[in-house]
Amino acid sequence: MLSLKPLMISGAEVLPLIEGGKGISISTGETCGAWARAGAVGTFSAVNADALTPEKHIIPQLFTGTTRSERYKEVILQAIKGGIAQAKIAHETAQGRGRIHMNVLWEMAGTEEILHGIFSRAKELIHGITCGAGMPYKLAEIATQYGIYYYPIVSSARAFRALYKRAYHRFCALLGGVVYEDPWRAGGHNGLSHSEDAAVPEPPYPRVVALREVMRECGLGTIPIIVAGGVWWLSEWTDWIDNPEIGPIAFQFGTRSLLTQESPTADAWYKTLLSLTKGDVKTTAFSPTGFYSSAVNNAFLSELQDRSSRQVSYQETSSDTCTEPIHVGARGSIAYVSAADKAHINAWIAAGYTIPLRTPEHTLMFVTPQKALTIKSDQATCSGCLSACRFSGWCQSEQDSTRPPDPRSFCIQKTLQAVAHGGNPDAELVFAGDNAYRFAEDPYYDNGFVPSTQQLIDRLQTGF
Numbered sequence: 001m002l003s004l005k006p007l008m009i010s011g012a013e014v015l016p017l018i019e020g021g022k023g024i025s026i027s028t029g030e031t032c033g034a035w036a037r038a039g040a041v042g043t044f045s046a047v048n049a050d051a052l053t054p055e056k057h058i059i060p061q062l063f064t065g066t067t068r069s070e071r072y073k074e075v076i077l078q079a080i081k082g083g084i085a086q087a088k089i090a091h092e093t094a095q096g097r098g099r100i101h102m103n104v105l106w107e108m109a110g111t112e113e114i115l116h117g118i119f120s121r122a123k124e125l126i127h128g129i130t131c132g133a134g135m136p137y138k139l140a141e142i143a144t145q146y147g148i149y150y151y152p153i154v155s156s157a158r159a160f161r162a163l164y165k166r167a168y169h170r171f172c173a174l175l176g177g178v179v180y181e182d183p184w185r186a187g188g189h190n191g192l193s194h195s196e197d198a199a200v201p202e203p204p205y206p207r208v209v210a211l212r213e214v215m216r217e218c219g220l221g222t223i224p225i226i227v228a229g230g231v232w233w234l235s236e237w238t239d240w241i242d243n244p245e246i247g248p249i250a251f252q253f254g255t256r257s258l259l260t261q262e263s264p265t266a267d268a269w270y271k272t273l274l275s276l277t278k279g280d281v282k283t284t285a286f287s288p289t290g291f292y293s294s295a296v297n298n299a300f301l302s303e304l305q306d307r308s309s310r311q312v313s314y315q316e317t318s319s320d321t322c323t324e325p326i327h328v329g330a331r332g333s334i335a336y337v338s339a340a341d342k343a344h345i346n347a348w349i350a351a352g353y354t355i356p357l358r359t360p361e362h363t364l365m366f367v368t369p370q371k372a373l374t375i376k377s378d379q380a381t382c383s384g385c386l387s388a389c390r391f392s393g394w395c396q397s398e399q400d401s402t403r404p405p406d407p408r409s410f411c412i413q414k415t416l417q418a419v420a421h422g423g424n425p426d427a428e429l430v431f432a433g434d435n436a437y438r439f440a441e442d443p444y445y446d447n448g449f450v451p452s453t454q455q456l457i458d459r460l461q462t463g464f
């Protein structure tokens, strides 16, 4: 048994064990409430969360507006309704124990409006908010307005310093902790900077020490750091616990918490997760958010990789290098490619990839007619769920912008909604951390065993 000392988190003493927030609808009021009821910290996702009927059936998220701007407004209203519904479930399930946190992505659509909408009606049910994916400068001010503790998610000391210097120094009282999310190991979107190489992971310890140094400079030496990314057995982290160099810490579990009896996707994802071996989770740059993200390298990701590999540069007019004409688009406008690329194109066309689509980087990407239709339809039915979307070109500040859409990306709303609500986990985007292969190696999960959240939390305290 490890000696895990309770920690003050969001105003109460709890186990230093935290459920990582997982959108869309993967960490829910039910999972969050179960983590809290076990004396730890649960986190429900308020990213397009599900609202429920009085009979507790999920209300399908359908957007009826005829323009993206109209659908964007519906997204925000539904997100507020869904966030409040999940907060209520978490509160009822927790039975007064533990702490309830809510997670949002700063770069989702209408974040500020959604936070005000949820907090103004449910602030007494929510103890803390965690927020990453972007630089959430306004998070501190909004959370403080409602008396809610806030937890920025950062992947470097530098990012925290910027948040503190620009905004958080004025709102220190409710800074509950800082989540250090390892950008090479954590599941979901991650905060790799341009100077960091997705293929060259750095060890986390010096980066967390650097974060603590910055926090000490800011007078935040006793505020917990929550370590996320690559945490599985706590017996592997004993030299981090009670270590004066890094100070008070808690551990966040995103991937391991996918398989509990309360998790809505545990049944559907069990086979996929238990079949993974080391290296089956990949970090890619396809997400329409513009962030790197870490997901199971399944048929969904393979299709995106294949799609991008059928790509050539083009010019609008012929030149010494681009001599070969290609018909592009319904109106058959002409683009010019090199002779070598024309040979590739001929091979792709022969294999059925007959439709060229323009990308914002002046390339043509070849897809099947069916795929071209799907891409165009997904772009046309965009509901504006992100503040800016690379795939559809939507940008909330410009309302229905005409930025060039990028067909190499995809509608993350569509696939994450699908996989959270019964979609095939081999055919949709399945976010997972680098250590997901450990489900198959960890004897705890032998013979189809799926723990309840209470059992998982008891197990984590044994160090395994």
Ligand SMILES: Cc1cc2nc3c(=O)[nH]c(=O)nc-3n(C[C@H](O)[C@H](O)[C@H](O)COP(=O)(O)O)c2cc1C
Residues within 6 Å of the ligand: 019, 020, 021, 022, 023, 024, 026, 045, 047, 103, 104, 105, 131, 132, 133, 153, 181, 185, 186, 187, 188, 189, 228, 229, 230, 231, 252, 253, 254, 255, 256, 430, 431, 432, 433, 434, 435
């Ligand atoms: C399926 C999945 C979805 C996730 N979605 C989110 C999210 O919406 N917001 C967020 O801040 N983090 C998200 N994460 C990250 C987790 O909250 C957590 O920090 C991370 O998974 C920890 O690393 P681990 O995967 O090694 O346990 C997600 C992770 C997974 C596996």
Ligand code: SF4
Residues within 6 Å of the ligand: 288, 378, 379, 381, 382, 383, 384, 385, 386, 388, 389, 390, 391, 392, 394, 410, 411, 412, 413, 414
């Ligand atoms: S196309 Fe982009 S902004 Fe539109 S719904 Fe899909 S992910 Fe959201």
